[in-house]
Amino acid sequence: MELYADDISLISEFRTRKQFIDPELKREGWTSKYIKEEVNSVKSNFKDKKIVIFDKNPQHNVDRFIDYLLLDEDYTPLAIIEAKRFSKDAETGRIQARTYAQDIESQINKKIPIFLTNGEKWIFIDEYGMERKVSGVFSQTDLKRRRDLYNNRKDPRTVKINTHIVDRPRSVTIVRKLSEHFSECHRAALIEMATGTGKTRVAMALIDLLIKSNMVRNVLFIADRIALVGQAKDNGFKKYFTEPVADLREGFTTSSRLYVSTVQTLMGGKETRLFEKFSPGFFDLIVFDEAHRSIYDKNNLIYQYFDCIKIGLTATPRERETQSTFDLFGKATAEYSYDEAVRDGVLVPYFAHIISTKVLNEGIKQEDLDKFLKDQLRRQDVDPDTFEPTGSQFDRVFMDNKTNALIIKSFMENCYKSDEGKPAKSIFFCASKNHANKMKEVFGELFPKFASEVQVITSDMYRANDEVKRFKQKSSPRIALSVGMLDTGVDIPEVCNLVFIKPVASPIRFWQMLGRGTRNLEACKHKDWLPSSRKDDFKIFDFVIGGHSNIEFHELERGKGT
Numbered sequence: 417m418e419l420y421a422d423d424i425s426l427i428s429e430f431r432t433r434k435q436f437i438d439p440e441l442k443r444e445g446w447t448s449k450y451i452k453e454e455v456n457s458v459k460s461n462f463k464d465k466k467i468v469i470f471d472k473n474p475q476h477n478v479d480r481f482i483d484y485l486l487l488d489e490d491y492t493p494l495a496i497i498e499a500k501r502f503s504k505d506a507e508t509g510r511i512q513a514r515t516y517a518q519d520i521e522s523q524i525n526k527k528i529p530i531f532l533t534n535g536e537k538w539i540f541i542d543e544y545g546m547e548r549k550v551s552g553v554f555s556q557t558d559l560k561r562r563r564d565l566y567n568n569r570k571d572p573r574t575v576k577i578n579t580h581i582v583d584r585p586r587s588v589t590i591v592r593k594l595s596e597h598f599s600e601c602h603r604a605a606l607i608e609m610a611t612g613t614g615k616t617r618v619a620m621a622l623i624d625l626l627i628k629s630n631m632v633r634n635v636l637f638i639a640d641r642i643a644l645v646g647q648a649k650d651n652g653f654k655k656y657f658t659e660p661v662a663d664l665r666e667g668f669t670t671s672s673r674l675y676v677s678t679v680q681t682l683m684g685g686k687e688t689r690l691f692e693k694f695s696p697g698f699f700d701l702i703v704f705d706e707a708h709r710s711i712y713d714k715n716n717l718i719y720q721y722f723d724c725i726k727i728g729l730t731a732t733p734r735e736r737e738t739q740s741t742f743d744l745f746g747k748a749t750a751e752y753s754y755d756e757a758v759r760d761g762v763l764v765p766y767f768a769h770i771i772s773t774k775v776l777n778e779g780i781k782q783e784d785l786d787k788f789l790k791d792q793l794r795r796q797d798v799d800p801d802t803f804e805p806t807g808s809q810f811d812r813v814f815m816d817n818k819t820n821a822l823i824i825k826s827f828m829e830n831c832y833k834s835d836e837g838k839p840a841k842s843i844f845f846c847a848s849k850n851h852a853n854k855m856k857e858v859f860g861e862l863f864p865k866f867a868s869e870v871q872v873i874t875s876d877m878y879r880a881n882d883e884v885k886r887f888k889q890k891s892s893p894r895i896a897l898s899v900g901m902l903d904t905g906v907d908i909p910e911v912c913n914l915v916f917i918k919p920v921a922s923p924i925r926f927w928q929m930l931g932r933g934t935r936n937l938e939a940c941k942h943k944d945w946l947p948s949s950r951k952d953d954f955k956i957f958d959f960v961i962g963g964h965s966n967i968e969f970h971e972l973e974r975g976k977g978t
Contacts, residue, residue, distance in 0.1 A: 429501040436535025437484070437499055437553075444555045444695050446486065455482040457519035465491040482516045486559065493520050494559040497531040506534040513541070527566065529559070540723060542566075544601055550723045554697030562697065565630050572629040573599045581621040581656050586760065587614050590750040591621045597749050598631065604726045606745035610754035611731040611904075611931025612763050612939070619703050619729060620652045632700035632725060633673055638718070639705035640679040643884075643905035648705065649676045668693055675699075679713050691718050701725045706904070719744060731931055732924045754927075754934065763934040765953045768967050768974050771826055772960035820858045823917060823959055828863060832912040832947045832955055838869060840947055841887070842895045842913035843902050843932055845920070849874045852897040855917075859895070869894040873901050891945060904928035909935035910945045915957040919964040926970050930956070 433453075441451060454470035457480045461467075470481050484497035496516055498509035509532050517528040527543035531553055540550040543566045554562070572595040582588055590607065597605055609615045619637070626632045637648040645665070653661040653674045662672035665681045668690060682691040699722050706729065713719075719726065728745040757763040832840040846852040852872045860867040871893040873883050880901060887896050888908045896902055903925060911933045920926045933954035943949040958967045967974065 429499060432502045432535040433483075433499055436502065437497065437533060440535075440552050441484075444553055446553075446556060450487040450489070450491075450556060452485040452487065453483065455485040456480070457482050457516045462493055462520050462523045467491075480512075480516060480519065486553075486556070488556070488560055493524065493528055494556065494563065495529045495531060495554075496520070497533060497553065500532075500534045502535050504534055506532045506537045506539050510539075510541075526563075529562075546601060546603075548603075548723070551696045551721045554723075555695035558695050558697035561633055562700070565633060565700065568630040570629045571599055572596075572625055572631060575625050575629050578621055578624050578656070581624060582614065582617050584614065584762065586752055586756075586762070587618050587621070590618055590752065591625060593750050594622050595625055595629075598626065598725065603724075604728075604745050605749040606728045606730065606747065607750050608730050608732070608748040609750075609752040610757050610763060610934070611928065612907075612909075612934045612936075613752050613757045615705075615729045615731065616648060616652050619648075619705075619727065620656050622727070623701065623703070624656065626701060626725070634675070634699045634701075635673065636675040636677065636699045636702045636722075637705065638677055638679055638682065638702060639905070641706070641905045642678060642881075644705050645676050645678050647905065647907065648703075664690065670694070670698065679718065682718055683713055689717075691721055694722070696721055696723050698722070699724045701727070703727045703729065705729045706731075716744065732927055757934075762936060764936050764951055766930070766933065766956050766972070767953050768956045768958065768972055769830065770958050770960060770965050770967050770974060772965070817854065817858055820855050821862060823915070824855070824859055824862055826959075827913070827915055827957055830955070830957070834945050834947060835949070838866065839894045840912035841908060841910040841945055842915065843911060844895065844897045844915040845903070845918060845929060846897050846899050847918040849876060849899050851917070852899055855897050866894075868892060870897065871895070872897045874899045875901055891942070894945075902932060904931070906932070907935070908932065909939035910942055910951075911935070912946065912951060912954050913957065914954065915959070916966050917959050917961070919961055919969075920966050921969075923970060926966060 452467055452469065456468040456470065458478060459468045467485070474481070482496050483499040485493055486495045486497065488494050496513060498513035498516070500506055500509050513530045513532060517530055520528050529543055530541040531550075532539040532541070533553075538550045538552055539547060541547045543563075573592075575595065577588055577591050577595075579588065582591055590609070594605055594607070607615060607618060609618065623632070623635055627635075637645070637652070639645045639648065645663075649661055649663060653676065657674060659673055662669050662675045664675060664677035677690075682689070684690055685692075702718075702722060702724055704719070704726065726745065754763060758765050827842075828839070831842060834840050844852075844855060846855060849872075852874060856870050856872050859870045869892055871883055871887070873880055873887065873896045877883070883893075883896075884901065884906060887893055888906065902908075914929065914933045916929075920929065933956070935951075937943070937946075937951040940946060940951055956967065956972075958965055
C-alpha cells in the first residue's frame with residue numbers, strides 16, 4: 417500500500433496495529449491465544465501465568481501496559497512488542513519496553529527479548545541487550561529455539577574443535593580464532609582462504625563448534641553455483657554431520673536443521689520469494705560461499721532479511737576484494753593467503769608462461785580494437801560476467817583456425833604430460849561456446865591420436881555435469897575446453913595445466929580460475945595422471961590477446977612464482 421505524508425500523519429497507533437502489525441504476526445503463524453494485548457506488567461503474575469489485561473480503569477502512576485505479549489504454548493512469555501503509530505520513530509518506545517521487560521524478568525528470572533515497531537520499521541533487542549534492525553517479527557518456534565539456545569549457551573572458546581573435520585594446523589588456528597570472535601557476540605565474520613586450503617572444511621568445523629556451543633541450531637549454506645552447493649552438501653554436511661540435510665532446490669521445508677541452497681533458488685518464487693517463506697528468525701547461522709558474488713541478489717535482500725550470525729567465505733586476496741564484501745561482513749576475521757599456503761606446502765606454486773606471437777598480433781590489428789579492449793578492461797567495478805569481452809566479439813576479432821592451431825601446438829609442445837605421453841589434466845578457458853567447439857575441431861585435426869581426450873564442457877550442453885564428473889573421476893578426457901563451468905567450484909586436484917585464451921579483467925574471477933591448479937600432491941587421488949607421478953607446481957599458459965596479458969594485468973611473476 418502506498419502512503420503519502422498526509423495519510424501517514426493520520427494513522428493512529430490502533431490503525432497501525434490492525435493494518436501493519438497484526439498481519440505481520442499472522443504471516444509468521446501466530447494465533448490469537450498466544451498474543452495478549454495491553455497486558456498489565458505490574459499486576460500480572462507471569463510466574464504463575466496469570467495475565468491481567470487492561471480493564472479501562474488503570475491505577476495512575478502504578479499500572480503499565482505492554483502493547484503485545486507473545487507467549488509460548490505453555491503461556492510462558494517469549495517476547496514483547498512495543499508499538500508506535502506509523503508516523504513515529506519505532507525507537508521512541510525503547511525505554512518503555514525495557515521497563516516492561518524488567519517487570520517480567522523480575523518474576524520469571526529469564527531475559528525477555530523486545531521488538532520495537534511502527535509497523536514499517538522493526539528493531540530487535542535480544543537477550544544480550546544487542547539492538548539491530550530486523551525485517552519483521554519472529555515466529556513462536558523461532559523465539560522458543562532462541563530462548564533455549566540462550567539459556568544453554570556455552571563459551572565457544574571452551575568447546576573442543578573436531579579434528580576429524582579440520583586437522584591442518586592453520587585451519588585449526590582459524591577455527592579457534594573465529595570461536596573467540598563469536599564468543600564476543602559478534603554477528604558477522606569474513607573468512608578469506610585461498611582456493612584449495614579447505615574453506616568448506618573450516619566452515620563445517622566452525623558450524624560443528626557453534627552447534628556444540630548452543631549458539632546455533634538451524635544452519636543454511638548458500639552459494640550461487642550448483643557445484644558449490646553440492647560440495648557443501650555431500651562433502652560437508654553429509655560427511656561430518658549425522659542429521660539429514662534439506663536441499664531447498666528440491667522444495668521448501670522447515671523440518672530440518674541443516675540446509676543448502678543456491679541464491680537463485682532462494683530468490684525464486686511466483687508470488688513470494690522462497691526465502692520470505694521462512695520467518696526472519698528461522699536461521700541461526702548462514703554461510704555465504706563466494707561472499708563477493710551478488711549477481712542474483714544485487715540488493716543483498718537475503719542478507720538483510722534474516723537475523724542471524726553471518727559468515728562470508730572468499731578466496732579473493734584482501735587487496736583484490738570488493739568493497740561491497742567488506743560493507744557486509746567487515747574486514748577479514750581470518751586469512752590464509754595463497755603465498756602462505758604455498759610456503760606451508762598446502763598448495764603448489766605456479767609456473768607462468770606468457771605467449772605472444774606474430775600471428776596473434778597480426779590477427780588482432782583491426783579497426784577500433786584498442787578501444788574495445790580498453791573499454792572491457794576498465795570495467796573493474798562491474799560483475800565479471802558482464803565486463804569480460806563477449807564471445808561473439810572475441811571470436812570475430814581473434815579466433816580463426818590459424819590462431820587456434822598456434823595455441824594448440826604451443827600448448828602440446830610445452831604442457832605437463834603424464835608418463836604415457838598424454839597431456840596431464842588441463843583446462844582451457846575459452847572465450848565462448850563457439851570458440852570451445854572450434855578448438856575441439858582443430859585439436860582433432862592436429863592431434864587425432866588425442867581427439868577423444870579433448871571435450872567441450874559448457875553449461876548449454878545436455879547433462880554437462882556428467883562430463884565434469886568424467887573429467888574429475890576418470891583418466892579421460894584429459895583436456896576440458898570450458899566456458900564458465902570450470903572457473904570455480906570444481907575441485908580437480910590433478911589439474912596441472914591452465915590455458916587462458918581470453919582476457920580476464922576481474923581479479924576475483926582470475927584468482928578463482930587460478931585456484932583450479934593449486935592443489936598439492938597429497939590432494940591427488942590419481943597420481944598416474946601426473947607428470948612422473950608428482951605435482952610440484954602447475955603451469956599457466958597465458959596467450960596475449962590484443963596486447964593484454966592476464967599474468968601482467970594481475971601482477972603475477974613470470975616463471976615460477978607464488
